[in-house]
Amino acid sequence: MTPPAPASGLLDGRVALVTGAASGIGQGIAVAYAREGADVVVVDLAGERDAAATLDGIRAAGHEPLHVQADVSDAAAVQAMAAAALERFGRVDVLVNNAGIFREALVESMTVEDWDRVIAVNLRSVFLCTRALLPQMLERSDGRIITIASQLGQIGGAGAAHYAASKAGVIGLTKSLAREVSARGVLVNAIAPGPIETPLLAGETEAWRSTKLAELPIGRFGRVEEVVPTAVLLASAGGSYYVGQTLGPNGGDVML
DSSP, X not given: OOOOXXXXXXXXXXXXXXETTTSHHHHHHHHHHHHTTOEEEEEESSOTTXXXXXXXXXXXXXXXXXXXXXXXXXXXXXXXXXXXXXXXXXXXXXXXXXXXXXXXXXXXXXXXXXXXXXXXXXIIHHHHHHHHHHHHHHHHTXXXXXXXXXXXXXXXXXXBHHHHHHHHHHHHHHHHHHHHHGGGTEEEEEEOOOOBSSHHHXXXXXXXXXXXXXXXXXXXXXXXXXTHHHHHHHHSGGGTTOOSOEEOOSTTSSOO
């Protein structure tokens, strides 16, 4: 793994909440935010033991994290999560909607249950978490909402129609919300990574991985640390003129 860049205090005094933060991209973002000076709320379906690497990384950066175990596709759980974060820190300045799942299935054989679960975790959760934390951002005319989409939401993916549809929905939600709230001080953007070496990718079949790898102009899968700097940019002062954008660290899978 490439060593992280030296911290510059880009998020000093900020409070960030990252969903799906126990591993993968969410873990990388949560720890990077702490290293840049933010207090971090770690939200995941995983308990504290499974989120230990993230929590320890935040503590190593000099911050005591708040861990909230929650299913972010459940409205009541999200309201409780938001209440716990606001009780602890008083506000949330940066919301990172990262939680997501990937399942393989052709449309012809896809179950309704699989479709509903992927849409619930990947798209419904973004709406629920955003709705729960947006009002306090608007009250202060200050906030950042960053959602992890996917390049498959831009180009589609055979065997992943539910996933691609959920991520395309995320991109549409990002653009729509940005039009609603950017003039009121809340900046909303998305990141659409290509395939990144995470537990999510490791769980896919070798056939899927081989096919996808052959499609990438760069010839390799990405690394978490190649996505994290984009999330830091969008959360920091340097991201102040990004509105409704979908940034793509994707290895050339999508070229705009």
